Amino acid sequence: MLSGRRVVLGVSGSIAAYKAADLARRLVRAGAEVTAVLTENACRFITPLTLRTLTQRPVVTEFFSDPQSPVPHISLAQWADLICLAPATADLIARAAQGRADDLLAALILDTRAPVLWAPAMNTRMWENSLTQENVQKLTSLGHHWVHPASGDLACGETGKGRLAEAEDIVQAASDVLSPPGPWSGQAVLITAGPTREPWDAIRYLSNRSSGKMGFALAAAAAARGARVTLVSGPVDLAPPPGVRLVSITTAREMHAAVLSEFPDAQVIIAAAAVADFRPAHYRDGKMKKQEAPPTLELVPNPDILLELGKKKEGRILVGFAAEDQELVSGGRAKREKKNLDLIVANRANGADSAFGAEAAAVTLIDAQDRVEEIPRQPKEQLAGIILDRVEKLFKT
């Protein structure tokens, strides 16, 4: 149920730290790749060797422990699909709530864009203390998730709330956070984004103004709904959304190859990329001198990726974009039919309301029943949610 998901298991210094071994084992058994990060105090309760053996991956204990990765909090923060803190002490919760970065684990929590799941363990009075509860509220308001401690015998000899939740409940919570139950849960979604670059010589290329924002917003929204998202993107200046597998390409032909290899497994395909329709016919290694440059640049067509997918889509849902500078509806309609799409998102390629490179866009949706829906200009993150809502209606019941 966590197949292929990358989980950072953050362990802090509680007597319950020994239970992290069982939790790591169960996460691995559920299919997750687990990297354990131990605070200095956690290392007093459980050895890094134990967790390294169970996870079959290096264990990270301090900022500068790995010469290959001088900033492990940054690389791990980007690597993780989920940060699971179990057991989490009152101190770690307090430091995270304050935005501290005084050890590797706190820095990782501050830096990550992945969902964060807390499984606290501490003495009842520490858990019930209004300071701890305020910290929990603060983190909750930032979108953090919790597996609340259970009641029972505590290591301090008392009985009450504060025991680390059962490992199987933590694994279930991790799975629910990554794949919230619902129609998108576990769906394989393939999204293309950004421009392509078509090189002419070693330093020059043809491209377009696409920023990749629409495709990345769609990928983030689909992942947040629990889909397994693969994002094939041209060169853009955006970080991959948490939980999304990014395949970076440069040219249209590379995008074509990457998309075709991902296509068989995909159930929903959304082509938001602005693929260059042509590439220079001849590529010249090195830098072409001014006097060598031909007076005209000869171009040859690139493969039309979406057209090809439309021919073999079978039961898949195929969504395309249409960049038009004149007739939005008729241009979009023609492309939807030609490429055999279930839905097309038509938008303006130029002018004041151009979607290219912009933070917001207005779009026109056209479906296979030729229904036309105008969506007013709004941020691409919101637009992504509306497009996914329409795609969801196409799911077979």
Ligand code: CTP
């Ligand atoms: N597309 C593609 N491969 C291409 C060109 C476009 O997969 N070589 C996809 C785009 O990702 C988009 C849709 O096809 O989802 C339409 O792209 P667009 O550029 O609007 O249309 P074109 O088919 O290129 O037609 P034209 O440039 O003549 O408007």
